[in-house]
Amino acid sequence: MKVLVTGHNGYIGAILMPMLRAEGFDVAGIDSDLYAACDFGGTPPEVPSTVKDVRDLTQADLTGYHAVLHLAGLSNDPLGNLNPELTSEINHRATVKLARLAKAAGVERFVFSSSCSNYGAGGNGMVRPAPPTHPERAQ
Numbered sequence: 386m387k388v389l390v391t392g393h394n395g396y397i398g399a400i401l402m403p404m405l406r407a408e409g410f411d412v413a414g415i416d417s418d419l420y421a422a423c424d425f426g427g428t429p430p431e432v433p434s435t436v437k438d439v440r441d442l443t444q445a446d447l448t449g450y451h452a453v454l455h456l457a458g459l460s461n462d463p464l465g466n467l468n469p470e471l472t473s474e475i476n477h478r479a480t481v482k483l484a485r486l487a488k489a490a491g492v493e494r495f496v497f498s499s500s501c502s503n504y505g506a507g508g509n510g511m512v513r514p515a516p517p518t519h520p521e522r523a524q
């Protein structure tokens with residue numbers, strides 16, 4: 386099974402890629418390398434990868450994959466707040482476009498790694514994984 390992981394050089398991707406390979410998946414990654422040369426550990430294992438911004442992906446980049454695991458994005462609130470319009474462009478609009486391109490390319494599975502920040506700050510009460518969501522109230 387061919388799996389494409391976006392943002393594979395990040396915190397989660399660096400752990401996920403070896404796990405997927407160990408399970409026998411044929412993996413490749415696409416990442417804009419925002420954090421190139423910022424690794425703390427050893428050199429990450431070699432995987433087929435492309436340096437590309439998810440905003441620039443085309444249907445051809447996705448053709449032939451059975452699944453897309455979408456990790457690429459500006460992944461925390463302080464970073465997102467530096468330039469909210471850019472964050473929306475990458476995290477929202479490029480994600481919707483990517484999902485549509487994947488569907489058009491015949492990709493069977495699309496996994497979006499969302500965030501519990503969608504539920505907003507819950508105070509001291511329990512927050513249950515159900516609507517309504519309040520991402521604007523995230524801390």
Ligand SMILES: NC(=O)c1ccc[n+]([C@@H]2O[C@H](COP(=O)([O-])OP(=O)(O)OC[C@H]3O[C@@H](n4cnc5c(N)ncnc54)[C@H](O)[C@@H]3O)[C@@H](O)[C@H]2O)c1
Nearest residue numbers: 392394395396397416417418419438439457458460498499
């Ligand atoms: N780490 C967590 O605890 C956690 C928790 C909940 C949700 N998530 C979500 O999981 C996803 C991955 O999280 P992470 O912690 O690995 O983030 P990360 O910031 O460590 O990695 C994100 C990766 O995406 C890449 N990237 C950023 N913008 C890009 C673009 N425009 N095009 C291509 N690549 C781009 C970066 O270069 C980086 O390698 C994020 O969507 C995040 O919101 C993470």
